[in-house]
Amino acid sequence: MMTTMVAGKANNARPFLYGSEEAALAEALRSGHYGHTDVTDQFEADVAAFLGVPETVAVASGTSALLVALLAAGIGPGHEVLVPSFTFCATIQAILAVGARPRFVEVNPRTACVGSGEVLDAVTAETRAVMPVLYGGRAVDLSEAQPVFAAQGITVIEDASHAFGSYAGELLVGAAGALTCFSFGPIKNLTCGQGGMIVPRNALEAAACRRLRGLGIVESAARPAEATGYTVEGFGLRVQMSSLNAAIGSAQLSRFPRAEAKRKSLWRAYATALQGVEGVTVVDVDVEHSVPHLCAVLVRTGRDRVFRSLRARDVGVGTHYPPNHLQPAFAPWHRSLPVTERVGRKIMTLPFHQHLVEDDVEYVASEVVKAVTETAAIG
Known part of the structure; x- marks a missing residue:
């Protein structure tokens, strides 16, 4: 009782490990390959199976997930992104990093999340994306705003950093059709130590996310021995998820x-x-x-x-x-x-x-x- 109390009440948040993470990390270390490997591929497949989606794209952090998702959706300079002011600053920094500008939106005080009403009150002719934040893990329902989004070509990019494992209606968050970003940081519902995941809406978007996370290179970084060279197809970042982080995530996912x-x-x-x-x-x-x-x-x-x-x-x-x-x-x-x-x-x-x-x-x-x-x- 006393040990738990001292450790517990003094910390606002704290990582939780089940014990299997150490062995998984040691095995990944012994492989000698610490970039994006088949361990990362397997973690992506396991998360996709958990969510019930065709594929997921692992990245280095929740912030880089937002950044890559914005780029994959074509959001950039001159575009306006609706976003609640009530969120971690990383959400806003990702918008600025692609050259877009935030338009801050009110939240519902009961939930600390945006709803269709708050979003529709803030839409302008220059709005090209909406980034709802699933505060505390609560799913956000923007269905009443969908006709406006469709008419104006507005993309919904969910900041679901808090919401891994939560449901949006009958489906898990990430499986309900939006371009969704998770964080697997140290204190999240599931941790990789550090990491993030994107749930793309289709195969073309998934391919774009993979190019963007890997310096614009088309060939998979997990199989360098099979390639005689590589092709850079466009702009990209170096934000792949390390096999070490993926190993921790896989151990966490099973529990x-x-x-x-x-x-x-x-x-x-x-x-x-x-x-x-x-x-x-x-x-x-x-x-x-x-x-x-x-x-x-x-x-x-x-x-x-x-x-x-x-x-x-x-x-x-x-x-x-x-x-x-x-x-x-x-x-x-x-x-x-x-x-x-x-x-x-x-x-x-x-x-x-x-x-x-x-x-x-x-x-x-x-x-x-x-x-x-x-x-x-x-x-």
Whole structure:
């Protein structure tokens, strides 16, 4: 109990390993080939089978997945991409990296995600892509906006960094028809240590993603011995997934049902413990259909004071995320987004990772109640 509590409450997020990753990594190391190899190919095939899609394209990170997906969709200079301001800054940096410009969109405060209404309110004649962020693991439904997207040639590129294993209706996120990007970073639902994955919409898009991730080279980097040379067909990056990262990911994928069950259980425990607490609202991730990546709450008043109080008690709370339209780097694209700004002032994320047990959740929740009550008393 004490070991878990000390390790758990002091960390907002923390990687979780099952034990088989070390052997998988050692085997990949012994091969002597550390770039994109057949280990990476197998991981791609396994993720595709898990999602129920024809193919996936592995890359070095979630950010590079977004970047490659934007390029494969033909998004570039002069194009406008609708994106929630309430996301990690990597989402915005990927848009800027292809020469496009972000147009920031409001979120629904109950879910911290965009919906069709928020997106349609922000569409302009120059919009060429929409990048919904599946905050906390919750799928985003933009079906009501699809007629506008079709009429204007707007591509949906999902930032599903939080949402591996979640469902969009009857289908897993990634299998519902959008160009989808996952992150397999250190603290994600499934980790490769570092990595990302793109789910392309068709074979042509998959081929484009593969060229873009591998310096524009057509031949597979996994089979260099079969080639007498190589052909560079166009622009490309060096963002392939290493076999070392793929080996970790494959070990994780085989245990994913454990991750799903534990994350759902922890989120439900927080929601139960905080139900009815005055001044605290749990952001809804639709846990019945999601594998939660985090547990976020909105603190009605005095969020900063509550935050500092909890940190002083060694409870690892966070603020995911500060709105991007208020960041100095993105000032040229600032818009008035009062809902997002309110969410940004109230949001607080609680310790959430698979090392936690329900006693830890109860402890954190009780500390949140104390801090909120003390803050309200001070006024």
